[in-house]
Amino acid sequence: MKNEKLIYSIGNIADKYITEAQPTKVRPQKSNVSSLYRKHAVLAASIAAFLLLCAFTVYVVTGGDLWIQQPSKSPTETVHSAIENQVGKDYTISIEVESIEVDEAETERVVEKFISGVIANRRGWSDEYLAEHFIVVKATYYAKYNHERTTRSDGNVIQYFYLTRDGDSGKWTIVDNSGNVNWSDEGVNDEPDLESGAVLSIQEQIMSYLSGLFTEAYTPYYDGLHYEIKNYKETITDNGCVATFIWTMYHLGKGWDVASDEGVEMEGNFSLQVTSTIDSNGELDLGTISILADNSEVGPPDYCISIEEFFPDQLAD
């Protein structure tokens, strides 16, 4: 490189200038209740997308992992194949499976908490349908890794796998998985806060609900979806609330129009108004919720366009 010295020297300029110029979109992630909810919204939406599209694949990337699986009519066999196939990867030395079993309680909890309320109602999926097409499998195994190839630690892994069943073949496919709940506070280990009955703020509930809707609508088209609420204003009425805010959807560019956009984080902004009644537990009544976008070019906002008009046609109701 002709300017090598200069390019490397620019790399060592004072931290304050690097921090000052740090683009909003690449700022370090913060973990909070909302991001937790986004994780679950993404899980729910990816399950929904698979159920909806009846997608069938043996290579599924979930949570950063590529699971090479042989879909089977037995969900535990599918998971077994995926775990065993980890050995074929250059960073895995050995895997010893201890147990793989369907976790009925976790299945019921995930369906109830993250699918049945938001998505199934919109799709008209019954409990029976979900029971036949969605399941959670818990796997416990010991993994030993090549530390020259990966930063993963050796040890006992407890992991939850989320599977959907293909309607035609009856075979189960992994569509998502939790992190290792034996090591970190990621994934299912976060649940006690939610289970303890903590009441989420209206803004957090809106974030959760909208994340589910947008992820469901855009997952087939975009990677790296996540969201942000800005300029949030809320008015509590006798039996409900009205909230207005800027909703920003972030996603990774595909490079379809401009090649250099590929992998670059892009954003779309929506000026929204959410109106809903609130039940006695302080929770939004999703049956009454209305989400409208601002249609005014100038002057005061005019919230009159249904949010679903912005969703890709293929998935809009």
Next chain:
Amino acid sequence: MEDSEIIDLYWERAEVAISETAKKYSRYCYSISFNILHDKQDAEECVNDTYLNAWNAIPPKRPNCLATYLGKITRNLSLDKFKKYIAQKRGHGQMKISLSELDDVLPSTTGVEQAIDEKELVKLLDKFLEGLPKQKRIMFVQRYWYLMPIKIIAEHLSISESHVKSALHRIRKELKSHFEREGVML
């Protein structure tokens, strides 16, 4: 988790330090690397190598700012890999464009200049950046530290792409004059 807690984990040699770093900074580091390499797999590799470098360096190091510390490692690793791309004649347009823009900055030689070491050069760059208006400084750092595309910088600063291009052109000219005034030879 706060940065200081993550750094403490490194000092305790707790491997969870790496997963906590990844949780907080993977996207940040990946963006830096991808802007240079434009290759998903190589960018991910650089990010993983960043964690290993940090693991090997902390302790004894205790970075004041973990974000920029990691970002600098990622940037250097990615530049090293980019040099291999050049050797292999693999085309990666955006980075080549950013680099060629800096050709403008090379001072013309008159025979009285002295080759400058990197530390001195960094000091001169810091001094130059200090004297720039904030928006111009951000523009410069986003283009030549983060290697961001002009279009994204324009969006970030809510100005037009042509505005960014012309401003960067002027900044490079100013930097060239700055170097020439200091008698610098790169």
